[in-house]
Amino acid sequence: MDSKYNSNEKLLIDDPRFRIKPVQQMAAACTGALITSFFVTPLDVVKVRMQAQSRITNKHKCFVYSNGLMDYICTCDPSKKKTSDSPHCRNDQWYNKPIKFNGTLDAFKQIAKNEGILSLWSGLSPTLILALPATIVYFVSYEQLRCHIHDLTKPYYANNNQNQPLWISGISGCVARFGAATTVSPLELIRTKMQSKKLSYLEVHQAMQSLLKYHGYKGLWKGLGSTLLRDVPFSGIYWVMYEYIKQISGQQTSFMYNFIAGSISGTLAALLTTPFDVVKTIRQVELTEKEIITEPPKIASKWTIKEIIDIYQTNGIRGIFRGLVPRISKVAPACAIMVSTFEYGKTFFQNINMQAHKKKNEEILK
Secondary structure (H helix, E strand, O other): OOOOOOOOOOOOOOOOOOOOOHHHHHHHHHHHHHHHHHHHHHHHHHHHHHHOOOOOOOOOEEEEEEOOOOEEEEEEOOOOOOOOOOHHHHHHHHHHOOOOOOOHHHHHHHHHHHHOHHHHHOOHHHHHHHHHHHHHHHHHHHHHHHHHHHHHHHHHHOOOOOOOOHHHHHHHHHHHHHHHHHHHHHHHHHHHHHHHHOOOHHHHHHHHHHHHHHHOHHHHHOOHHHHHHHHHHHHHHHHHHHHHHHHHHOOOOOHHHHHHHHHHHHHHHHHHHHHHHHHHHHHHHHHHHHHHHOOOOOOOOOOHHHHHHHHHHHHOHHHHOOOHHHHHHHHHHHHHHHHHHHHHHHHHHHHHHHHHHHHHHHHHHO
């Protein structure tokens, strides 16, 4: 029997003997992603209905929709009616129904009453095709990186500080988000082209060939830069803050503690990265409207800081923090639900691994 094993010892999430496997991490992340989408999507549906309707007035316009896991470009053509035979129209007309709302609660009430409760999850299904894999890649990458760096650096800090250094979480979060966003970006570009122009798979192949011909392979990552400018800092800030709050407890944290820690961390990260979110949203929408849909000659983008300064000079401090309250109202619960369910899944699988380890040792003694 392993002499270091003690069934009564404190359960450590990073104990190599019980550490959950990548497949178990994937299961925990997938479960958390589905639960997060279920609870957060209605918030963004209401936000889109309240804020985007006035903007969606011209052909070939689009807006950013989020299911709590990732942003999703929705293109729309309001000249087409809901009665059209096109499935594209039937799926996308939910955002542009002529109902006036007097506030968030009124929007929830009217949408549920007039359109049915399921309308609060409008547009969710197609977004999960990319959101689930992206979320799984992100969380599994984060855990793998964090544990790997933890194991490599533990001899240098374990004697003085039993807590994992916060910089490990920050670096792991940034690298994981960079990898996940880079992996999904070409798929999102293809999906947006298919949706906006209703292309067949053969036509998508031809469109990709044209894109590669004129822009090279880097054309597959159009718009990625603005996404990374927001998501990478957000991820770093979020995980550092989350792990710090967990360390304050000094013990194994509960589901509710993780929920609160995730909410606080998400709120802080959202607050600090909102100026980048404003620029990212503008660029993402413009990219779809001008380059993906109409595809005019490429125009050089402004530097992010320059664009933030321009927004500030035009609209003041409110301009660079535009949409802060709606964003926090979406990000905070999304982060809270996702991380708490993910941590719960980790603990669940870790208990299974611990029992398997104990059983194996008992069999050795026989």
